[in-house]
Amino acid sequence: MPLINEEFRRSMHWFHTWFGITLGAILFVVFWAGSLAVFDKEIHQWMIPETRIASVSADFSFDSLFQAFDDQVGNARSINMRPPTDRRPVLLVQYQDLEGNEKEAFFDPNNYRLINVTQSRAGNFFYDFHYTLEVGWRGIGGWIVAFAALSMMMLMISGIYVHRKIITDFFTFRPKKNTRRSVLDLHNVTAVLGLPFYFMLCLSGILSMITVYFSWSHKAPYDGNNRERLGDLGIPIIVPATGNEEHHLSIDAMLSRIESRWTGNQESPAKVDRVAVDYPGDQSAVVMWRSTTPADRITANNYLTYTDAGTGEVVSELQYGGAQAVKKWLLGAHFIQFDHITLRWLYFFAGLGGCVMIASGMVFWMQSRIKKTGMEPRKVGLVRAMTVGATTGIILSTGSYFLANRLLAKDLSAGGLDRAELEVLAFFCVWFCSFIHALLRGKKAWFEQCAAISAASLGLVVLNWLTTGDHIAKTLGEGLWGVAGMDLVVLAAAVCGIWACYCLKKASASSGDSSLPGSRPGLGSTTAE
């Protein structure tokens, strides 16, 4: 009896259908947030206009930044300095104040002046939402995403068995056939062609959180001895401040020594991309040098060195090899922080392709249920509401998040929430309302939410112009590529929304459904779903 018989195929079909429909909404959200997180720093520039700096001085000094922080912000328990990059043209200092609160400060790289920025989580929100779903309680969001990612890998494998004509249908999309067939074609094409990429993303995504999912695995061998574990990892135990002041060496002077130590005989030089100092100025101060996201290679987190701030001697150094090197490559491929604009756009479009794959799978299931069971379309209202809310709903809520950013006053706080939290609140309120709207409006919700997406997108471009003076021609002229790119993508979203409205109206008219505004009854077998 062959292993892959009809019963096996049926089992795979069952798994593919029910896990797909159950987790489809979560997977869409994860793919959507991940696609946006690819351009997190560009979104950051758009949402925090004070960080839009066209030209950055080539002479950057960590010592000057350290001094500027000391003068303009004050003392801190630890500071983490990050130099400007093409994508983030400001100096970023993440620090822990003396009370232990985590904070951020931005400095102009041309004059080391503290920038009074608009409070917003900007692109970081999508980055966090991608793997936590903003469900912080006991880290359950991360577990849900992990389960969804693991299921996604199994869904892709089961999909290969479910799809009988995988080779024949390789380049097949038939938009002129009935809607159900077209939607299935779209699902197959995006899934089959992108399968290796999506599989890699799911695997690397799970690997990136492996210490959360298997938190015991790296602690168990040390029987609770954290000091020994950190020692094996090459991470020094930070000694609390002694209170004895000591002038530490120049960071800039140490910088070249560390970089040349890393570079060795390699062709491409390793650049420090973050410098952290614990207990700055104190005798126990330790400087952490890190090259987390090298610009010229995929592999992440290549170099990590700790030096004594007083003597400049290397305290410890992290060396990767074997399985860790493979893991770091996969993490680098997932986090995509390297400097490769072509790959960045390809990741973005492939991510959107993943969204199309998931949404088309959900819509196909819905239409199949209606056809096979003869169920009245209104009885699939809950599933439709879930599908609409998870797809067009989240796109609309993303638009509302950006709209809130442009509309809320700079120093606004209300109900105990600061401005950044209010933006996130706007996102979740609109998202919730999109589900309710879909439940109440049924099939019409597709059209109405697509129309709302178009209106919001057009409004965003205009609002960006009105509130900052940066219209597309100006940002393109000044070389603010991140801001111009964001405006152009938002405009493209508006065009896609209008096109979707047109298609929905046309499909509605041909199926004789007069539920959409302006549609005319006619003949045909397609529906506006």
Added chain:
Amino acid sequence: MRLGPEVLWLVLASITGFYGCLLLAMSQNRNWKNVHGESRIQHKKKVARRTGGSLLAVSLLLCILRDGGFAALLWPLLLYASSIAVTLILAFFPRGLRSATGWLDKSASASHRKTN
């Protein structure tokens, strides 16, 4: 975006990737009929498949020459984009691919030989 020969490598890698995918699509009867019509069924399927596969290999080589290690991501994603582009053109403008794939038509080659 880096300018210079790297842009040229990228353009060449994209073109070879796209044309490779197109030839692989043309090696299938359904797509061939879609582009050239029902009457022209005879075409060089094996040639299309082999040339298409070779062009994809050339595309990989160009990606490696341009980007070294990045080719591990660039090549599959370029092929994904190329495949989607080929699929969409086949769906919406199939006739537009006639001239690009006409050389695979067996009957056209035979009549060309006869006239010579």
